Amino acid sequence: MIPDYYEFCNSTKIVSGTRALEHIGYELAALGASRPLVLTNTQLLELKVATLVLDALADTEAEVVGVYQEIPVDSSASVVDDVARAYRESGADAIVAVGGGSVLDTAKGATIVLSHGGTLMEHRGAESLLGRRAVAFIAIPTTAGTGSEVTSAAVIKDTERHVKMGFTSLSLLPDVAILDPRLTVGLPARLTASTAMDALTHAVEAVSCVQANPLSDCYAKAAIGLIRDHLPAVLDDPQAPAGRLALANAALMAGAAFSNAMVGIVHAMGHAAGGVAGIPHGDAMAVLLPHGMAYNTDAVGDRYGELLLDLAGADVYASTPADERAAASIATVRAMLDMLHTTAGLSVTLGQLGVLPEQIPDIARAALDDGAMSMNPKQPSFEELVGILKGAL
Amino acid sequence: MAGGGWRTKRGRKAVAAVVFAVLGRGLVAAARLDERVRAEAGAWPEGTVITLGIGPFGPQVSWRAGGGMLEYLGGAEVEPTLAVTFKSVDGALPLLLGMKSVLGAFAEHRATVTGDLALAMSFVRCLHIVEGYLFPDLMTRRILPRPAERRAGHLIAYGALVHRRARLEGASS
Numbered sequence: 001m002i003p004d005y006y007e008f009c010n011s012t013k014i015v016s017g018t019r020a021l022e023h024i025g026y027e028l029a030a031l032g033a034s035r036p037l038v039l040t041n042t043q044l045l046e047l048k049v050a051t052l053v054l055d056a057l058a059d060t061e062a063e064v065v066g067v068y069q070e071i072p073v074d075s076s077a078s079v080v081d082d083v084a085r086a087y088r089e090s091g092a093d094a095i096v097a098v099g100g101g102s103v104l105d106t107a108k109g110a111t112i113v114l115s116h117g118g119t120l121m122e123h124r125g126a127e128s129l130l131g132r133r134a135v136a137f138i139a140i141p142t143t144a145g146t147g148s149e150v151t152s153a154a155v156i157k158d159t160e161r162h163v164k165m166g167f168t169s170l171s172l173l174p175d176v177a178i179l180d181p182r183l184t185v186g187l188p189a190r191l192t193a194s195t196a197m198d199a200l201t202h203a204v205e206a207v208s209c210v211q212a213n214p215l216s217d218c219y220a221k222a223a224i225g226l227i228r229d230h231l232p233a234v235l236d237d238p239q240a241p242a243g244r245l246a247l248a249n250a251a252l253m254a255g256a257a258f259s260n261a262m263v264g265i266v267h268a269m270g271h272a273a274g275g276v277a278g279i280p281h282g283d284a285m286a287v288l289l290p291h292g293m294a295y296n297t298d299a300v301g302d303r304y305g306e307l308l309l310d311l312a313g314a315d316v317y318a319s320t321p322a323d324e325r326a327a328a329s330i331a332t333v334r335a336m337l338d339m340l341h342t343t344a345g346l347s348v349t350l351g352q353l354g355v356l357p358e359q360i361p362d363i364a365r366a367a368l369d370d371g372a373m374s375m376n377p378k379q380p381s382f383e384e385l386v387g388i389l390k391g392a393l
Numbered sequence: 394m395a396g397g398g399w400r401t402k403r404g405r406k407a408v409a410a411v412v413f414a415v416l417g418r419g420l421v422a423a424a425r426l427d428e429r430v431r432a433e434a435g436a437w438p439e440g441t442v443i444t445l446g447i448g449p450f451g452p453q454v455s456w457r458a459g460g461g462m463l464e465y466l467g468g469a470e471v472e473p474t475l476a477v478t479f480k481s482v483d484g485a486l487p488l489l490l491g492m493k494s495v496l497g498a499f500a501e502h503r504a505t506v507t508g509d510l511a512l513a514m515s516f517v518r519c520l521h522i523v524e525g526y527l528f529p530d531l532m533t534r535r536i537l538p539r540p541a542e543r544r545a546g547h548l549i550a551y552g553a554l555v556h557r558r559a560r561l562e563g564a565s566s
Contacts, residue, residue: 005501126499128478128507166510210500262500368518369511374496379538 006213009170010256012139012150016179016249018241021052024096024138025060027176031136033094037087038067039107040098045069049142050098052182057096065090074157074274075102077165080109080120087114087135094136097174098183100195101146101155101281104139108154108172111135115171120156126371129169139174142183144247145195145282147202147255149177155271155281164271166371173259179248181241189235192247193344194282196231197337199223199251201266201285204293204333206257207307208300209264209375220257224310226250231336235343264376265367266292269389272366279353286337286346287353291392293330299378304329311336350393360389405482410452410468412489413445417454417465419523424463426545430522433515434463442466443516444473447485475508475516491528494536495520 015023028036036057040050045067057064068086071079083106087095097107109120115134116123123129139149148154154167187195203220206212212220227250234243269292270284297304305325309317311332320328340346347353355363364385367373373380380388423430437443437458446453455466455473479485484503487493495517498504506513525533525541533541 003501007502124507124509126506126510126513127502128476128505163511210496211502369514371510371514374499374514374517379496381539 003213006211006260008213008215008260009152009173010150010259011170012174013176014150014179014252015176016252017245018181020178020180021056021140021182022059024053024056024140024178025062027138027178028060028062028094028096028136031094031138031175033136034062035065035090035092036062036094036096036136036138037065037090037092038096038098039071039083039103039110040067040069041071041103042069044099044103044142047186049183049186052180053096053098053140065092071099071103071106073102073280074164074278075106075109075155076157076159077109077120078159080106080156081113083107083110084113094138096138096140098140098142100141100143101148104141104146104148104174105154105156107137107139108148108174109156109167111137111172112167112169121158124165124167126166126168127170129171131171133171137174138176138178140178140180140183141248141251143187143191143195144184144244144251145198147199147251147253147258149174149179150252150255151259153259157275163275163366163369166271168371177252179245179252181244181248184244184248185239185241187238189238189344190346191282192234192238193231193340193346194280194286195251196227196247197286197289197340197346198282199247199254200227200333200336201270201289202251202254202258202263203227204289204307205263205266206254206261208293208296208303208377209258209262210377211375212261212303216257216261219253220261221307221310223250223254223257224307226253228311228313232339232343235340262375263372264292265295265373265378265380265388268367268370268373268376269363269385271370271372272363273350273353273355273389275366276362277350277353277355277359279350279355283347283353284350286340287348287350287392290330290334290337291388293333295380295384295388296376296378297326297330300326302326308332350389355393357390357393360386360393363389402482405486406447406451409447409482409485409489413452413454413468415527416445416489416520416523417456417467419527420456420519421463421465423519423523423526427522427526428544430519433519434458436515437512438474441474441512442471443512444471444476444478446476447479447482451479451482451485473508475506475512477504477506477513477516479504491524491532491536494538495524496538497536 044050206220230246
């Protein structure tokens with residue numbers, strides 16, 4: 001069904017495939033830039049992942065004016081402001097962000113400050129940033145999960161209030177996203193599983209949230225199918241470039257989907273759990289996804305039922321009665337989580353992730369205030385959220 | 394109303410201005426009558442100014458929280474802490490007339506938020522409660538996330554609209 005009104009934008013150029021990184025010089029030149037500041041973190045440099053990008057840049061006409069590597073696991077407003085300062089002092093004319101969601105979102109935050117001045121905290125809001133971005137921006141993900149390389153959203157931690165702040169603006173969409181399987185073949189199994197479940201959550205929530213539209217549905221369902229087909233194979237053979245590239249594309253497609261359809265209760269609870277209890281985002285998504293789906297079931301109609309085709313394949317879909325498909329979709333997600341627990345050591349409860357019972361009320365309160373909650377098809381009360389979180393404990 | 398009624402953009406803005414005036418006083422009244430709004434607004438930082446408006450050149454309404462009070466600022470020019478701004482009067486009117494939900498308007502990209510999104514979520518919860526008082530059940534069933542729960546009758550709520558300031562008893566302590 002076509003919504004009464006919707007918007008869709010995915011302006012990022014996708015460069016995906018074998019040795020795609022080697023085109024970075026061309027892409028910078030196409031953007032009219034020649035002095036990139038590279039953002040990454042120390043671990044990626046030590047693992048020689050970010051080095052692949054630096055090596056590719058060394059063979060171009062561009063001059064790398066600096067490598068900012070002090071980006072923590074959770075990007076923060078103060079780090080964003082410091083990156084903006086480093087950019088100005090370096091004389092850079094582009095940002096090349098190499099990393100997972102934290103690095104890419106830090107880069108997005110820095111482009112806000114560089115384009116609009118002031119500090120990041122002065123630019124909080126949704127769809128309120130107008131005008132063009134003043135910085136050329138290439139995003140190179142080193143995990144297959146956040147999809148941040150094609151989203152108009154950034155999540156950045158307010159370390160004073162211990163909350164994760166959401167920023168949304170089309171000006172956050174990178175100019176170019178480069179997917180090269182060399183960047184993800186070394187990911188450990190647990191991180192591969194956790195980030196894939198993050199991508200799966202993006203796709204499932206994109207389908208069920210109130211901004212879902214025909215275009216975002218296409219991206220979301222394609223992403224789910226890719227994860228279903230390739231995640232088990234990649235865990236069996238982590239070095240297989242084709243599988244890695246498929247998962248990277250799944251994360252990208254899920255990102256494009258949720259960038260336009262938004263995410264809901266699972267992310268609201270996950271952001272809150274991350275802020276209050278410090279648990280990794282992907283791990284929180286994996287645990288909370290089936291619980292969020294169960295809560296939403298009566299509000300989303302047949303949408304979860306439709307997803308059974310993508311989650312479990314044509315045979316299972318065809319052999320499941322229509323009125324049982326939504327429940328079967330949730331059961332498929334639970335089975336996937338159990339499989340990842342066995343094969344990759346993924347946690348299946350919040351308790352296993354270190355969340356304490358006494359933290360549940362604070363997580364519920366923060367989830368109610370999370371912007372993602374506004375896009376969920378059903379608005380929970382505080383008491384309902386506490387119940388869901390206790391069920392996941 | 395301006396010539397041409399609400400078929401003209403000017404007429405629709407005039408309708409919006411009237412609704413803003415009612416909504417503006419309604420929120421203040423709800424803060425006095427309903428402990429849920431009192432608790433939400435009481436948690437807003439001292440001096441918080443929230444503006445709901447239509448841009449560009451449209452009407453707006455603002456409130457200031459402080460000293461245990463919620464103050465109705467009408468359409469005065471202010472420096473808001475949080476601004477919820479509709480992109481057009483046509484995007485705002487369905488919401489203002491109770492035909493579309495607040496969250497539905499956000500879902501359709503009808504409005505922008507400038508400021509802290511957590512504060513915006515609290516403000517939206519207050520608007521939901523106020524809508525419960527201002528609109529009949531026939532409409533609130535369609536536009537509110539759950540059935541309206543009123544802590545005072547419609548008539549008391551409408552009567553309270555004439556008060557420009559309401560005490561947020563105990564909310565700031």
